[in-house]
Amino acid sequence: MNHRRHELLRDTIALLHKKGAVHIRHRHGGKHIRVTAEYRGTMIRVAVPRLASGDWRAGRNNRALVRRILRNAESQATSTHNNRFWRRANEGET
Numbered sequence: 001m002n003h004r005r006h007e008l009l010r011d012t013i014a015l016l017h018k019k020g021a022v023h024i025r026h027r028h029g030g031k032h033i034r035v036t037a038e039y040r041g042t043m044i045r046v047a048v049p050r051l052a053s054g055d056w057r058a059g060r061n062n063r064a065l066v067r068r069i070l071r072n073a074e075s076q077a078t079s080t081h082n083n084r085f086w087r088r089a090n091e092g093e094t
Contacts, residue, residue: 008048008062009033015066016046042073 016024021037032047
């Protein structure tokens with residue numbers, strides 16, 4: 001594994017910590033490093049990509065990907081919470 005891949009892994013884990021993810025784990029194997037974490041009750045998975053030698057945007061692309069995954073997980077958690085609230089509020093009505 002090269003130095004820049006370690007750098008992307010550190011950035012990914014730091015961003016997940018900053019945003020409040022818990023139970024962060026990573027494992028090596030295959031083409032990519034797999035990072036799993038729990039964010040607001042939702043399990044998320046991120047694959048730290050392979051790097052081409054001239055891919056200077058890899059860090060920015062990886063951060064954007066992690067933010068997008070967290071945003072999607074947050075919207076799923078919010079919609080699940082709203083659905084539960086709506087069901088409870090309307091249980092007594094027939």
